[in-house]
Amino acid sequence: MKKRFILGISVCFLALILSGTVYAAAKPVKLGFVYIMSGPFATYGQFAKQGAELAIDEVNKAGGINGRTVEGFFEDSTGKSDVGIRVIRKLVYEAGVDAVIGLDSSGVASAVTPVMKELKTPLIITHAATPDVTGTNCNRYTFRISLNLNQNIAMAAKIASEGKAKTWTTVGPDYSFGHQSWEYFQKYLSQRKSGLVFLPDDKAAFPPLSTTDFSPYITKVISSNADGVLISLWGGNLIDFVRQGMDMGFFDGKREVLMTLGAATEVLYALKDKMPEGIWVGTRYWFNANNTPVNKAFVNAYHKRFGVYPSYNAHGAYAAVKMYAAAAAKAKSVDKEKIVGTLEGFALELPVGKVVIRPEDHQAVTDGVWGKTAADPKVPIRVLKPLRKFAGKDITPSVAETGCKMK
Amino acid sequence: MDSVVANILNGLSWGMLLFLISVGLTVVFGVMGILNFAHGSLFMLGSYFALQFVRWVGSFWIGLLLGPVIVAFLAILIERFLIRPIYSRDTSLQLLLTFGVMLILDDGVRLIWGSAYHVVNPPQILSGTIAIFSGTYPVYRVFLVIAGPLVGVALWAFFTMTRWGKTLRAAAMDRRMAEIIGVRAPLLFTLVFAFGAWIAALGGVLAAPHQSVGPAMGEHIIIESFIVVVIGGMGSFPGAFVGALILGLMNAFGATMLPDLQMAMPYILLAIILLARPRGILGEEL
Amino acid sequence: MRSYKNLFLWFFLLAALASVPFLLPVYWIMILTEILVMSMFAMSFNLLFGYTGLLSFGQAGFFGTGGYLAVLTLLHGSTSIWVALVAGVLGSGLIALIIGWLCVRRDEIYFAILTLGFGMMLFTIAHNWRSVTGGSDGLGNFSVPEVDFLGVVLTLADPKIFYFFVLIIVLLGTWLLSRIVNSPFGLLLKAARENSNRIAFIGANVRSLRLFAFVIAGALAGASGVLFAMFNRIASPEMLHWSFSGKVILMTLLGGSGVFFGPAVGAAIFFVLEHIITSFTTNWMIFLGIILVLLVLLFPSGVLGSLLETWGRIRKGHKL
Known part of the structure; x- marks a missing residue:
């Protein structure tokens, strides 16, 4: 009786240690996504989520970021500035994300950009087109991967x-x-x-x-x-x-x-x-404008999985995940400051073509x-x-x- | 075509559509005293049923016939189980409840049909353009200009000439008196609410070929409908006709004449009319 | 006896609110800050609705006016938060005086629609006057002010310090409101809600009473708007939209319009509900709708209102 008890205890203990180490090795890289997921413009959030999930799956299948799996956290901005700011604070403080990707509405983007300075977390804008966020309103933590206005x-x-x-x-x-x-x-x-x-x-x-x-x-x-x-x-x-x-x-x-x-x-x-x-x-992106293997792979995978050709918003979210993963691999870290440093001037072949993040204003120089x-x-x-x-x-x-x- | 003539037609066609959308709101308010926030969502459901019937049987007319009836049945359930328990309560609670119903319907539609935009084509006979006033104009819009007054006249005849219509008006004026003389008010209320929903959905089906069908339709139209019924006189359906006409024409001419004030104009009009004539243009003064 | 108990309750509440920043993680401090701001907004709305019987659909107009005036002050005038706060409160109070003067002539649904109209006119100004208000993108990019507290300079950009700042302002506003509703004037307001003719008979001017309540509510809505704009680092046109007024009405009815703290409880319930629902679904609208419908049917006096009613019945039952 006693023996079995001790055995039981040790098995439990072992399991605990094992799960602990497995957990430590697999501690995921967390990416936060903020799009309009409800209301009249929910279709934009839906496309973006599909693009993001496709990219996350591909990155994970290829071994994750520096051996760590990527996990996505999706939040609904509802297209309103105050909600956008609240969910980004939630992602950074509560979920502890390593970077934020997204934003459809220019109003939300204008409101969120100054807040990123306080949150000291990289933000990659994938849709909102207002020139200000990489212009008069620009800051160290805000990037845009999509074409702007x-x-x-x-x-x-x-x-x-x-x-x-x-x-x-x-x-x-x-x-x-x-x-x-x-x-x-x-x-x-x-x-x-x-x-x-x-x-x-x-x-x-x-x-x-x-x-x-x-x-x-x-x-x-x-x-x-x-x-x-x-x-x-x-x-x-x-x-x-x-x-x-x-x-x-x-x-x-x-x-x-x-x-x-x-x-x-x-x-x-x-x-x-x-x-x-x-x-x-x-x-901002046209699915058969490019004959590169990167684009063909993306369009085929997307069409196969979702039954439609990828919209520009699907591409934006996909591209941002891919760029983040590549930058993290180059920096060999997901440290926020290192990622910001790596993203400045970073160049990557994406479905839309070769994209270079201009170091001076963080706007992507990308083909149109x-x-x-x-x-x-x-x-x-x-x-x-x-x-x-x-x-x-x-x-x-x-x-x-x-x-x-x-x- | 001269732009003034074109804008008169633009204003008339939009105004008539607005009338069909909002007349149910004023009838429900007049009889039941309830300002129904979910009215726009019932309108939206009409559009979605138009879309669905076109997909199923390929006919716009079947959608026009059956869509509003289905929405009316749904409205009976809403009235019977959700609104009836709070008739005696404060107006604000009724607003809150119908607001809740609006959220449920708007999101429910998204769960069923998705959040993408949909397009419904007008039936063959109403598509294309027609030569009019030394120019051309879309047949469907001309159809709206004719359908609006027809529905208006039919409603007017119903309310003034039929026994049912008279009973309704009596109940609207004095509910207790109507009950004393033997009108079954709860049943009447259910039917009025269903009728309001039916005509909102009718407006929805008719709007489907005119604008894209999406989950935001109801939200966009509800405040405009409120304005129509308030400036016309709440509870007065000739008032809704006049209100819709004014708003439609103002929308058409405002785009050219006062573009900077376009967004505020309905509200300015609303304030002026409510301050000058507290019960609206055709509302009864106290 | 009763006042001692009240005092104890107040003390307990204050101690709890003051200790929060040392117990909760940053995100929840921020949520609580937002709840406090919206509480003051909702309670000021309830001075009109619960105590005066006027359902205003345009309070967001004053809320946003306060926010914009404060940001404009910080951008073009002074860098002091106190000057910005005073500008926001006085400005929104003044606008409320003008709009209120016109609106208090009407009541019930007509008052509601009229305030909706004026609120939306203010919204249009914020949205369309791009050279001054920044248009639909809103007005931001100001540096968050600092406060000099007994010689120590504190920055409001720190969530904890901002929380205490908000707490003090909201307590002041709440104290002012409670003084008003418990004064003879507050009694007159309530009486006017029940029977405006009788009030007119005893010589009080119902319109002036209502106008006074309207201006106070507008000014406090403006103060809440200042805090909200500071909190989000931006004043945006959504703050003036009718749907924002609708949110405050919803909070008030959720908590209970018949109880002084009802709107505050409603604000707290709203944020917690939103947090819970959005954490497991993007179809939050349908859940919020179902909860609203259930609340109206099951708690017609609001959550706090209905609880207090039940509590009252139980206590009476014990005495019998």
């Missing part, structure tokens, strides 16, 4: 400068993003070409985000007689605008139309053949894609034909221009 608009301006349109107007959502898109477009396009007319803001169209009836704005643009229109609407707004615009004769070929986020897959999948052909559309919408019987959605690629260095404004001072 200026880079995207620089491509739009290049395409616009090659066209015939003389008088330009815009349809953009009535918040910072829409207004900034229009301001940078005017700036970049007038640098490239002179003699153009830009309609003043009150003659352009800025429908509020909650708009569902775009007919007054369509009428306004049609009757303004502008022959070039920059459209920076996105998501549901863009879908509504395109459908109502089709019916009201907006896409009758009389004006040049550029949609800065028209090639987002969530929009193309919803519209399918209702998306007009021959329209210039931009995106625009294209004309075209039908393809093999694919359920509109594809881009012709496809135009822009080298990252040609579309990224100089550091001086961004106004970033790291201190």
Whole structure:
């Protein structure tokens, strides 16, 4: 009886020691993800989560980060600044994450960036496009791996400068993003070409985000007689605008139309053949713009697992995990300061192409894609034909221009 | 087409859709005294059923026929089990409860249909454009401009000419008196709530070809619906008609004439009307 | 006897709140800070709702006004937190005076909708006046102020120090509110809620009473907004949106509008619930909805209100 008791105790003890050592060896690297997971824009969070999970699985299958497995913690920003700040504090203080990845809304990104200085934790932004977080508002801990607003608009301006349109107007959502898109477009396009007319803001169209009836704005643009229109609407707004615009004769070929986020897959999948052909559309990442093995592997794995082509947000989250893993491998550590140091100037081949994090402002210098919408019987959605690629260095404004001072 | 004419049509078509969405809200408030926060979500459900019936049987019209009926049945359950216990309670509790129902419906829709945007095409006969006023205009919008007043007239006839309609109005004016003369108020309330849901869902089905179907539809429309019924006069359905028309036209012309105030304009209008005529344009003054 | 017991209760509560930073991890200190800020906001709202019977859907407008004015002061005026706080409180009080003057003419649902309208006008200003308010991105990038406490300079960027700072302000606000509701004026407010005609008969001006309550509630909402903006290092337009007002109404009803501390308890329940629900699902809306529906059906007087009612019945039962 007594013997068995002692045996039992020692087995338990042994098990405890073993589990302890196993635990120590497998203490995971923790990555926090903050996206919009609920409400009207939840589709963005859903894509990002899929991309992140795919990347985490791939990293773990390849042996993890420096032999440690990677674990993802997902939080819902709900698209609100106060919630975004709260969940990031939760990730850092409660979950003890080694880095934070994500952010969809520019408002949340602007609010969160200064807080990262206090949390002393690297943040890799994968979607929010406001120039400020790697510009006037930049700091040591904030990075962005995705194309930002200026880079995207620089491509739009290049395409616009090659066209015939003389008088330009815009349809953009009535918040910072829409207004900034229009301001940078005017700036970049007038640098490239002179003699153009830009309609003043009150003659352009800025429908509020909650708009569902775009007919007054369509009428306004049609009757303004502008022959070039920059459209920076996105998501549901863009879908509504395109459908109502089709019916009201907006896409009758009389004006040049550029949609800065028209090639987002969530929009193309919803519209399918209702998306007009021959329209210039931009995106942050296009799934078949690149013939590299890295991209093919990503697109195939993603399509196989989720049944759709990866959206730019799926790519953003995927790319950020891959870049973090590579940086940690190079630094041989996940120490936050070392990661920040390694990420500055870090270069990596990602599905979108070669991405370099510029050390001065932490903005990714990454290639961009625009294209004309075209039908393809093999694919359920509109594809881009012709496809135009822009080298990252040609579309990224100089550091001086961004106004970033790291201190 | 001249832009003024186009904007009149824009305003009318949007206004009529707004009328169909919000008229149920005013009927429910008028009879039951309940400001239903979940009204927008019932509207949204109508759109999702339109989507689902198009997927199942490929027909928009079947969705128009059956979708609102299904939503009305759901509303009967909501009224019977959730709202009925709190009739005697404070208005704020009713708001809170219907707010809770709204959250459940909005998220429930996301669980069933996912969070992606969906598109419903108008039926063949209503798609394309029509030549009108020396220009072209979408057939579907013209259809909305006609459907709105038709539904309005049908409602008006129902309320003033049928026995049921008269009973409803009597109950709205004085519930206790109606009960004394033999009206079964609880049953009546259930039916009114179901009717409000039915017509909200009808608006939802009709809105589906006009805008993308997604889980935020209800949230976006509910405040606008409140404004429509308040400026028109709460409980007055001709008021809802007038309110929707004003808001629709203001939306259309505001985009051109006062673009900076576009977001605030409904609220400014609301404040001016409530301060000048406390019970709305067609509401009865105390 | 009763007052001794109250005093003891107060002392116990204070001791508990003051010792928290030494017991809890940083994240929970921050959550508690947020609960305190929202408690003051909700209790100030309840001066209007619970005591005066006015359901305002626009309190977020004053909350946000306070936040923006404080940040603007820190960016362009003084670097002192006290100046920012005073600017936020006076500014939001003044706006509340103007809006209240118009709104108190209406009651019930019309008052609710009217305040919603004015709140959303303030929201539009914050959202659209980009050159001053920073537009939809909000107004941040100020350096977190320091306070001089008996010659020792403390930075509010430290979560613990900020917690104590918030605790002191919130206690002051709570004390002010409790003085008001227990004064003859508070009794008049309650009487006006029950029967405004009778109050008019005894010579009190119902509108002025309501306006006074509206201004106090607005100013304290502004003070909460200042703290909130300091806490998040930003003033953003969401702070003024009607859904933020809705959140405060929800907290108040959750805790119980008939009890002085009901809204504070509601705020605490809300944050804890949110923390628990979001930790296991992203479909938190459906859970929150179900909980709301159940609470309304099972605890119609709010959690604290219903508990106190039950407690009262039990005590009466013992006496019988």
